[in-house]
Amino acid sequence: MFKPAFRLFSNPRQSSVVGRLTRMNMLVSAAALVTACAAFFGYDLASFRTAIVEGLSTQAQIAASNTVTALLFNDPQSAVNTLAALKVSPSIVYSGILLPDGRVFAEYRQRAGTVRPQFPAMPPAQAEAHWLGHNRAVLAHAIVFQGRRLGTIWIESDLDRVNNRLKHYAGIAGIVLIGSLLAALLVAPIFQGAIAAPIVALARTAQEISRSKDYSARAAPRQSEGEISVLVESFNEMLAQIQSRDAELRQAHGEMERRVLERTAELGAANKELEAFSYSVSHDLRAPLRQIDGFSAILMDQCAAELSPDARRYLQRVRDRAHHMGHLVDDLLSMGRIGRQEVRRRDTDINELISGIQSDLAPECEGRRIEWRIANLPQISCDPGLAKIVFMNLLSNALKYSRDREVAVIEVGHLAGENAPVFFVRDNGAGFDMRYADKLFGVFQRLHRSDEFEGTGVGLATVQRVVQKHGGHIWAEAQLEKGATFFFTFTPGRPRAKEDSKIPAVEVLREA
């Protein structure tokens, strides 16, 4: 767990906590040591200097009292002898007695070449004064006899001892400083281990988890109490929460997927059943109808002579109803087929589509006056086969319901909707009562009696299926005996009219 100190600096990003702690430790120890040394040093220096001055003063006083006689009797040789006694003190380099008139009465030099120092001016009222220079201390003491000032004794001492002592001091302080810093550097990581290592370990775990996304991993728990173990515990708890949520999410996801699969399977089964049903209907329901019609026809042909006119009429009714049911079955099957069909969109030319339908409808137009008003229609994205079913149904309806008009007017156009064109097919035919508009698109729902207009009631239901399969909408507007208009889109989204367009504000009947 404990890393060597030098590695703490090798990767500043990873080990910044450890590095910072070490640097801080060393800085603090160094500052404390330097401050302590400076304080000791200063104090020692001051007290040492005081001791030197006191020593000089004592010696000056002794010399002064021993030279009073020599001064009184003007015996410089005696004074010189007295001063010579100062040589026992190796630091005293010069001593001299000056008479009040400034003449030198007697001198002592430690070495022959010692230059007499410049005597600073002595304050007159003072018995003693001293000056401390960089490496010299000078002391002056007045020689007084019975109140009369006989002269002044000067002593100059070098400060070599002080300076040597200072050097020793500095050396020791330096050694202590370096030693203690080294000790701090070596010892620091051991103490830091307790703080930094868990944080570094936690950071590594977090990094590893965010990389591997393995939320089952945990940070190593701490024995000790305190914030770090709280941090580690909280971190682990957080991971546990993430892990359990992850598991819940996965379970929910799995559940959802299972349900989707189930539903898909159910839907698939239902679809299969429906397909089987319609297959069976197309085979088994049409056959008896054909046979009913067939034998009725043969009866009418072969036994014509034996049948009364009523009997012939009844047989004809049987045949008509069989034909009608045949159409019903066919329409239903086709609606089922369209319902199961996938929408395959591509760009489709609606005008081309309509001219194809017009030629398909040509037989029904024979002998009629029809005015076609086909606008220039936009190309749209839709399933062309399915779109054809829509236009085919609407146009053949328009033809059918306008057949009583002298001139049938059938119009196909479009309005600029906000998100897509809204197509419309309009006729001037029988129309319908808007009160029954909600029944318009229901299967088998008819708004006309079949002796007025034949039909199965499947066509518009199929049209609505196709439009809805495209995500579009269909609605209608009509007036009895004035005609009907069917509006529809092939684009997902509710049709919204532009401000200036003429989309009528009728109830959208797509839910019908």
Add this chain to the structure above:
Amino acid sequence: MKPDPVELLYVEDDDADLELTMIALERGRLLNAIHVARDGVEALDFLFCRGAHSGRSFSVPKLVLLDLKLPKIDGIQVLRAIRQDPRTAVLPVVVLTSSREQKDVIETYQLGVNSYIQKPVDFTKFQETVRQLGFYWLVVNEPPPAAAAHQE
């Protein structure tokens, strides 16, 4: 039994449909040399001279008129068996059935059917359809020569 070779093999299980078709064929004067099989097994037995028809000397009809919904072996299986046998691989087969379910239409064409006709509900139309197809395949159309079949 007259050694009159069969020109039309008609496979139909529904007796009412059978009767109506026979009437339609009769009215179209196409009744000669028809053999009727009532299910898929019988149809294949007849074609390949097996079972009840093991005594028949092998000959290929001009046309097989095939219903799809049949007991035992259905029409699609019969068609597959016909196409798989080299002797009948090019024999004209026309499906005549009630439905026009897309999967039937696709499957039979993929198996090589020559025509697919849905029986109209309207007997007048049905009669006309049968007359046309009988006339076309039995009279107008030139059937593949026997040599073509054996070369397969």
